[in-house]
Amino acid sequence: MARRKSEKVTGECYKACLQACRELEAKDWKSYKNSLKVIDGSPGIYAFGKKRGKKVLYIGRSKHLRTRVMAHLQPSRREDQEANKKMQTIGREKLKLKWIESERQKEFEGCIIECFEEIHGYTPLYNKRRGDNPRHN
Secondary structure, three states, X not given: OOOOOOOOOOHHHHHHHHHXXXXXXXXXXXXXXXXXXXXXXXXXXXXXXXXXXXXXXXXXXXXXXXXXXXXXXXXXXXXXXXXXXXXXXXXXXXXXXEEEEOOOHHHHHHOHHHHHHHHHOOOOOOOOOHHHOOOOO
C-alpha cells in the first residue's frame, strides 16, 4: 500500500530526499562492528540490512549518526524499542549498515520512508508508519 506524501513535504525537499536515498542506495554495505570505527557525529541518513541479501530492514535519519546507530543495539525505552529488539536478535555480527552524511536530514523527517518506497517499492521491515512513531531525533 503506497502512502500519500505528507502535506508538509515540499517538492524541493522531496527531490532532495529522493537524491539522498539514491546516494544511500549506491553505498556499499559495511559490517556494523567496522562501521562504528568510522562513522562520526555528523547528521545524515542510515540504513540497516542483514548479512546476506540486499533488502533494507530499517532506514532512519539523525542529527548525530554514531550515537543514533549505536542506540539501535542498546536496550531502550524509546518508541522504536520493538525494532531495536528485533535488530538485537539479528546480532551485531550479521547486521550490515550504510549511511550518508547530510546537513539536510532534518528536512527529510516527513518524507524519508516515502522516498525509499518510491525507489524500492517496499517499506523497510522494521520501520513503522509515520503516524505511529512521530518522534525521531
